[in-house]
Amino acid sequence: MRGETTHSVVLDPRTAPPFPEAALPILRNTQLRKNVAHATDVIQAKRARLVVEKIDWQELRSAAAAIKNEALAHLDQYLTEFATRCTAAGGHVHWAADGEEARRIIIDILRAEKAAEVIKIKTMTSAEIELNPALESAGIHAIETDLAELILQLGDDEPSHIVAPALHVNRSQVREIFARRMGRADLSDDPEALTAAARSYLRGKFLSADAAISGANFLVAETGAVTIVESEGNGRMCLTLPRTLIALAGIEKVIPRFQDLEVLLQVLARSATGERMNPYSSVWTGVIPGDGPQNFHLVLLDNGRSSILAHPTGRQTLRCIRCAACQNTCPVYRQTGGHAYGSVYGGPIGAILTPQLMHLEHAQSLPYASSLCGACYEVCPVKINIPEVLIDLRAQVVDQERTRTARAFDLMYIAMRLANGVFASAWRFRWAQRFGRLALWPFTRKDGWIHALPSLGGRWTMTRDLRGLPRQSFRDWWAMRAKEKP
Amino acid sequence: MNSPSSAQMVILDRVRAAIAGIPAEPDAHPHPGYIRRGELDRHACLELMIERLREYNADVVECMPPDLPDCIEATLRASAHRTFLAPPGLPSDWRVSGFNWKIDTHLSYAEIEACDGVVTAAFAGIADSGTIVLHHSAAEGRRVLTLLPDWHLCILRTSQVVETLPEYFDRCPQPPALATYISGPSATADIEMTRIKGVHGPRFLNVLLVHDDAPGLRSTRNGDLG
Numbered sequence: 001m002r003g004e005t006t007h008s009v010v011l012d013p014r015t016a017p018p019f020p021e022a023a024l025p026i027l028r029n030t031q032l033r034k035n036v037a038h039a040t041d042v043i044q045a046k047r048a049r050l051v052v053e054k055i056d057w058q059e060l061r062s063a064a065a066a067i068k069n070e071a072l073a074h075l076d077q078y079l080t081e082f083a084t085r086c087t088a089a090g091g092h093v094h095w096a097a098d099g100e101e102a103r104r105i106i107i108d109i110l111r112a113e114k115a116a117e118v119i120k121i122k123t124m125t126s127a128e129i130e131l132n133p134a135l136e137s138a139g140i141h142a143i144e145t146d147l148a149e150l151i152l153q154l155g156d157d158e159p160s161h162i163v164a165p166a167l168h169v170n171r172s173q174v175r176e177i178f179a180r181r182m183g184r185a186d187l188s189d190d191p192e193a194l195t196a197a198a199r200s201y202l203r204g205k206f207l208s209a210d211a212a213i214s215g216a217n218f219l220v221a222e223t224g225a226v227t228i229v230e231s232e233g234n235g236r237m238c239l240t241l242p243r244t245l246i247a248l249a250g251i252e253k254v255i256p257r258f259q260d261l262e263v264l265l266q267v268l269a270r271s272a273t274g275e276r277m278n279p280y281s282s283v284w285t286g287v288i289p290g291d292g293p294q295n296f297h298l299v300l301l302d303n304g305r306s307s308i309l310a311h312p313t314g315r316q317t318l319r320c321i322r323c324a325a326c327q328n329t330c331p332v333y334r335q336t337g338g339h340a341y342g343s344v345y346g347g348p349i350g351a352i353l354t355p356q357l358m359h360l361e362h363a364q365s366l367p368y369a370s371s372l373c374g375a376c377y378e379v380c381p382v383k384i385n386i387p388e389v390l391i392d393l394r395a396q397v398v399d400q401e402r403t404r405t406a407r408a409f410d411l412m413y414i415a416m417r418l419a420n421g422v423f424a425s426a427w428r429f430r431w432a433q434r435f436g437r438l439a440l441w442p443f444t445r446k447d448g449w450i451h452a453l454p455s456l457g458g459r460w461t462m463t464r465d466l467r468g469l470p471r472q473s474f475r476d477w478w479a480m481r482a483k484e485k486p
Numbered sequence: 487m488n489s490p491s492s493a494q495m496v497i498l499d500r501v502r503a504a505i506a507g508i509p510a511e512p513d514a515h516p517h518p519g520y521i522r523r524g525e526l527d528r529h530a531c532l533e534l535m536i537e538r539l540r541e542y543n544a545d546v547v548e549c550m551p552p553d554l555p556d557c558i559e560a561t562l563r564a565s566a567h568r569t570f571l572a573p574p575g576l577p578s579d580w581r582v583s584g585f586n587w588k589i590d591t592h593l594s595y596a597e598i599e600a601c602d603g604v605v606t607a608a609f610a611g612i613a614d615s616g617t618i619v620l621h622h623s624a625a626e627g628r629r630v631l632t633l634l635p636d637w638h639l640c641i642l643r644t645s646q647v648v649e650t651l652p653e654y655f656d657r658c659p660q661p662p663a664l665a666t667y668i669s670g671p672s673a674t675a676d677i678e679m680t681r682i683k684g685v686h687g688p689r690f691l692n693v694l695l696v697h698d699d700a701p702g703l704r705s706t707r708n709g710d711l712g
Contacts, residue, residue, distance in 0.1 A: 237686055
């Protein structure tokens with residue numbers, strides 16, 4: 001069973017196989033598909049119920065999009081303002097151009113603090129920069145405290161969802177992981193018992209840890225405050241108990257005003273977990289004398305974000321508040337789960353975010369991992385037009401392929417050039433149809449359908465059937481009809 | 487290797503180059519359209535607050551100001567706990583006799599962990615989501631007080647209850663440096679989306695709603711007076 005859950009995934013877009021290749025073994029894993037379908041069904045139903053009750057939902061979406069747009073349009077000012085205020089409140093603000101720089105800054109802080117162990121709140125940004133392996137090789141043991149992240153860490157697994165990263169694992173799999181790694185052979189697979197096991201496993205670590213690492217949901221430029229939303233209380237533990245706190249945040253997390261939270265908190269909770277408000281939200285500003293960590297560092301991470309900002313169509317990707325509503329609703333994600341996307345950001349948002357973060361040098365297959373049905377756009381609380389960005393990225397991928405020197409030998413390229421010539425003239429098109437009817441005839445079955453084609457055509461028939469060409473084209477029929485008429 | 491300030495220059499330069507082409511749009515603030523003010527009357531607003539709190543299993547009791555100490559005593563007694571934490575600014579008549587009180591003057595984590603529960607005031611209540619807002623004043627206590635103990639009694643005055651989240655923001659002309667929003671006890675749904683109450687934060691939340699502005703108790707249905 002274990003081998004089935006943890007098919008030794010490493011989510012690095014630089015080395016990940018293309019999406020169709022990565023998805024195939026997962027599609028055969030019925031247990032995983034059952035787990036993903038169940039979890040996404042439950043979240044979707046909860047979300048739908050609470051969105052319907054909110055009569056100003058569309059206005060809230062528009063306001064949330066406008067707030068994020070405003071923040072992005074003046075990002076330099078708001079970042080500077082945030083850094084100034086956070087510093088004035090006793091925080092240390094660091095800037096990291098890429099993942100490597102961020103890892104180095106964090107490791108340097110922890111070494112200066114002589115911290116051998118660090119507790120962590122779930123942060124996808126830290127997974128994006130592969131922080132945990134870097135910490136381990138620096139001799140610092142990272143302990144994930146979010147229940148889902150703990151399941152993944154103890155099970156040597158990777159996140160498959162932005163909000164519920166272990167939704168591909170079921171209770172008996174969790175029981176097996178906990179029993180093995182916590183030495184608790186007595187554990188039952190009752191979620192309540194498993195949660196209690198996590199609570200007692202982590203309790204001592206919360207109280208003894210010197211340092212914590214968190215992400216951030218929002219950075220407030222006006223005040224220099226940081227906001228984190230969560231459900232379990234592990235976040236509050238990490239934000240309150242250790243001496244040192246390091247928050248890692250993408251530069252797109254900044255919002256102009258404290259009051260903007262009145263919109264963003266409402267749309268985030270409903271979209272992410274189907275709650276009116278998530279159980280715990282924390283806001284803190286720098287260092288609060290006598291309360292919580294007296295040593296606060298904030299790392300502002302670029303890592304490709306500024307290049308996304310430069311692109312007129314792709315820019316809207318940075319409005320994302322990481323609610324995962326697009327994942328839950330996506331007909332592709334719901335079949336494959338997150339691992340097939342080869343990145344910690346799976347689903348529709350991952351299909352547009354990951355290739356852009358990689359400057360389209362990797363993950364070029366992801367913009368195609370979509371049927372363009374638009375369900376993601378419909379549910380997005382900040383109105384990111386994901387299909388629009390997907391199509392734009394597909395165009396960029398094709399442009400990129402076109403400039404490759406090897407194109408003279410590329411079958412697809414040659415086929416497209418030929419098609420270009422054929423569609424450019426009526427008589428060539430007519431002759432191509434006649435030729436096509438002849439060429440396809442051997443592959444057309446009695447039912448009038450083509451089930452398998454060789455070579456390039458096989459890429460189509462691999463996943464769907466093709467209707468055979470009719471005996472007579474419309475144009476031929478039309479011409480004959482004219483002749484027959486008196 | 488970049489010094490921190492040079493990374494800052496690099497990032498800000500990239501950002502400025504990136505946004506140079508963005509057409510100027512009117513600022514998003516204020517955003518028209520969404521609901522900022524609720525439409526319920528006081529009575530219905532308080533009803534909603536109580537309903538939402540009970541939805542996530544918080545225990546809610548209502549009382550009039552003169553009865554507050556008696557109500558606190560009844561609630562503490564019903565908890566069957568003995569030792570309670572008090573933030574330094576908690577009114578002294580709220581520390582009712584018959585229990586062990588630990589007043590938080592630089593208590594250690596171990597001392598806090600050893601207490602059964604905590605009694606605090608609150609900054610606001612938001613009816614729409616059943617949210618308790620703490621700004622961590624002297625009567626609300628530092629964050630750790632309402633985090634480690636498993637049992638929390640929060641005294642909320644009806645004059646502090648607003649209907650919508652935006653109405654709460656209207657009550658913060660000066661944004662707080664520190665705030666915690668509690669909307670239900672600690673919970674997780676990470677295992678098969680089964681909601682489990684009580685992961686790391688307090689598992690038991692009790693709210694004592696004191697009618698300090700309303701004409702009187704809404705009703706004493708279900709023996710709310712306790």
